[in-house]
Amino acid sequence: MGAQLRVYKRRIKSVTATKKITKAMEMIAASRIIKAQRKVDASTPYADELTGAVTAVAYSASDVKHPLTTEVERPVRAALLLITSDRGLAGGYSSNAIKASESLTAKLVAEGKQVDHYVVGRKGVSYYTFRERPLQESWTGFTDSPEYSDAKAIAAPLIAAIERETADGGVDELHIVFTEFRSMMTQTPVERRMLPLTLSRTAEDSAAVFAKGASVHALYEFEPGAEQVLDALLPRYVESRIYNALLQSAASEHAARRRAMKSATDNAEDLIKSLTRLANAARQADITQEISEIVGGASALADATAGSDR
Amino acid sequence: MAELDVELVAADRRVWSGKAGMVVARTTSGDMGIMPNHQPVLAVLQTGPVTIRTTGESGKGTVIAAVHGGFLSYSDGKLSLLAEIAELADEIDVERAERALEKAKADTDAHAERRAHVRLAAAARTN
Numbered sequence: 001m002g003a004q005l006r007v008y009k010r011r012i013k014s015v016t017a018t019k020k021i022t023k024a025m026e027m028i029a030a031s032r033i034i035k036a037q038r039k040v041d042a043s044t045p046y047a048d049e050l051t052g053a054v055t056a057v058a059y060s061a062s063d064v065k066h067p068l069t070t071e072v073e074r075p076v077r078a079a080l081l082l083i084t085s086d087r088g089l090a091g092g093y094s095s096n097a098i099k100a101s102e103s104l105t106a107k108l109v110a111e112g113k114q115v116d117h118y119v120v121g122r123k124g125v126s127y128y129t130f131r132e133r134p135l136q137e138s139w140t141g142f143t144d145s146p147e148y149s150d151a152k153a154i155a156a157p158l159i160a161a162i163e164r165e166t167a168d169g170g171v172d173e174l175h176i177v178f179t180e181f182r183s184m185m186t187q188t189p190v191e192r193r194m195l196p197l198t199l200s201r202t203a204e205d206s207a208a209v210f211a212k213g214a215s216v217h218a219l220y221e222f223e224p225g226a227e228q229v230l231d232a233l234l235p236r237y238v239e240s241r242i243y244n245a246l247l248q249s250a251a252s253e254h255a256a257r258r259r260a261m262k263s264a265t266d267n268a269e270d271l272i273k274s275l276t277r278l279a280n281a282a283r284q285a286d287i288t289q290e291i292s293e294i295v296g297g298a299s300a301l302a303d304a305t306a307g308s309d310r
Numbered sequence: 311m312a313e314l315d316v317e318l319v320a321a322d323r324r325v326w327s328g329k330a331g332m333v334v335a336r337t338t339s340g341d342m343g344i345m346p347n348h349q350p351v352l353a354v355l356q357t358g359p360v361t362i363r364t365t366g367e368s369g370k371g372t373v374i375a376a377v378h379g380g381f382l383s384y385s386d387g388k389l390s391l392l393a394e395i396a397e398l399a400d401e402i403d404v405e406r407a408e409r410a411l412e413k414a415k416a417d418t419d420a421h422a423e424r425r426a427h428v429r430l431a432a433a434a435r436t437n
Contacts, residue, residue, distance in 0.1 A: 042323045049319055049390045053352060053383045148321040148394065220385070223353035224339045232354045233381060236394070243321065 002286040008279035012272055019268035025089065026261035029254045032144065033184065036251035039145075040181065043247055047240045054237050056220055057230055058197065071196045075172035077114045079136070079161055080105060081154070081242070083178040083249040084124035086143045091260035093179065093187070093253055094123035100189035101177040108175070116171055118158065120246070136161075144250055151243035158242075159235050162195055172196075174238075178245040179252035185259075187252035194241055197234075312346030313366050315388045318375060320396040326373060329366035333389055335382050336360075342382070350385035357424055359432045360391060374399040376432040378425055402433040 082101040084094040101124075105115050119125050119138045128135050137157050142150045164170030174195040179187050222229045316333060318326040334343045336358030344351070355377055362373040380393030411426035 039322070043321065045317065045324045046319045046321050046392060049317065049383070049392050050381075053381055053390070053392065056350075056352060056383065056385070152394075221349050221351045223337050223342065223351060228338075229352055229354055229381075236381075236392075240321065 002282060005279055005282040005286060008275055008282055012275045012279065015268050015271050015275065019265055019272070022261045022264040022268060026258055026265055029258035029261060033251055033254040033258060036145070036247060036254055037181070040244070040247045040251055043240070043244055047244050050233075050237050050240050054197070054233055057222070057226065057233060072166075072172040075113055076166055077116060077169075077171045078108050078173040078175060079116045079118060079158055079171040080108070081118045081158065081174070081176045082120065082124050083176070083245055084119065084121035084127075084143070085249075085253045086122040086140055088123065089260060090253055090257040093256035093260075094121065094127075097177060097179050097189045097249075098124060098127050100191060104175060104177060104191045113173070116161070118154070120154065120249075143246075143253060146243070146246035146250055148239075148243055151239050151246055154246075155235065155239040155242050159238055176242070176245055178249045179256075181248045181251040181255065184255055187255055192241075192245075194238060312387065314344065314346055314384075316362055316391070317389070318360065318362070318377075318391045318396055319393070321394050325375065325396045326362070326398060328362075328364055328373075330362045330373075330389075331365040332363045333391075334361040335377070335391065337382065344382070344384050344389055346387060348384055350383075352381065352383045355380045355382055355391070355393065357428050359428060359435070360396075374432050374435050376402060376425075376429045378428070397429065397432075399432040399435060402429050404430065404433050407433065 080101060082097060084097050088094070101117075105117075108115050116136045117128060117134070118136050119128060120140070121143045122140045125135065125138045125140060128138075139150070139154055158174055161169075161171045162174055166172055173193060175191060175193050177189060177191045180190045181187055313329045313331065314333060316326070316328060316330045317324065332343055332345045334341055335353075336342075336356045337353040338356050342351075342353060357378045358376075360375045360377050362375070364371050364373055375396055375398050377391065377393040378395040380391065380396070383390050383392070407426050407429040411423060411430065414420075414422035414426055
């Protein structure tokens with residue numbers, strides 16, 4: 001076998017092996033998207049009911065002042081929670097989220113706020129540590145299937161930070177950057193301000209609330225009291241929002257990985273095809289060369305014998 | 311007869327939903343029973359049992375659940391019970407709860423002990 005042909009054969013073998021791996025990863029990711037999506041759906045009723053309850057309290061007990069609802073006049077420090085993935089090979093998933101968080105950071109800094117970073121996922125952590133930038137806190141190890149307890153663990157220091165006085169290192173605002181799962185094909189990094197509470201996220205929501213009228217909410221009775229209810233309610237609200245963000249990010253991560261692995265598999269197929277062509281050409285060239293060598297040798301031999309006869 | 315639309319939701323799933331005539335839940339200031347046309351209320355729940363007396367299309371019967379922290383909110387005939395963890399009595403693994411109880415006693419973890427007690431109590435009432 002010719003040297004050229006052997007090199008091609010070797011490369012085809014290695015690309016085929018890679019293709020098997022990417023194909024397997026693609027299929028694993030595809031099955032995990034479904035699971036992650038189901039988890040997002042399962043967590044929706046709780047989030048909806050909780051949002052309803054928070055809205056009810058905020059409307060009927062608007063005179064109650066709570067650190068989690070009151071807007072500070074001059075916010076000096078903001079916390080930013082960024083959700084990335086633990087593992088790579090997911091296309092631009094993590095870097096897009098990081099980019100979104102960087103632009104939000106720039107915006108907040110331009111508004112004169114100091115930004116404290118909180119990061120979920122090894123990719124985000126390594127981005128910050130590589131640049132030797134300070135991280136308040138980070139969590140890793142659960143991004144592909146987050147549990148509610150993970151959301152609780154993340155929420156605790158954030159709530160503690162927002163309840164602390166700003167002078168003692170507390171924060172006035174809480175932002176979150178995560179990747180929203182729109183569909184199998186589209187996932188977009190989004191930024192949301194979680195605290196102080198922006199009651200209605202969309203115009204439709206607020207329109208619905210206004211249509212009902214504030215008086216509907218004003219009748220609520222609170223047990224034991226409006227303040228205590230708010231105290232208990234808001235941390236749960238933050239947790240559930242973080243949980244939802246984690247789940248959406250996980251679904252997005254799997255979708256991004258599936259897409260990245262699909263294009264890797266496609267590329268491997270193309271590569272195999274063109275390498276096979278090259279190998280075939282090389283083999284043909286070898287054969288041609290061998291034939292011409294044989295023919296050349298035979299005719300030289302024939303010439304030699306014909307000469308000796310004379 | 312008026313009915314309550316009840317939703318019992320845990321953080322990661324919907325545990326139970328249906329029609330009920332009365333719901334009793336344990337709030338931080340004591341047990342509270344909600345019947346149709348109750349005043350709108352929002353209460354903080356304690357770790358404790360929730361009893362739902364079902365009616366209408368859900369059939370006559372009693373659903374008992376163990377709820378660990380959370381809220382109860384009622385307005386316009388709709389009652390929502392939100393909890394981080396909620397389990398229906400027939401879903402509760404009694405052996406596991408007993409093990410958890412023993413462990414909690416050994417660790418003197420009052421919180422876990424209470425949770426295990428509530429689980430066992432809820433399971434005992436249906437079986």
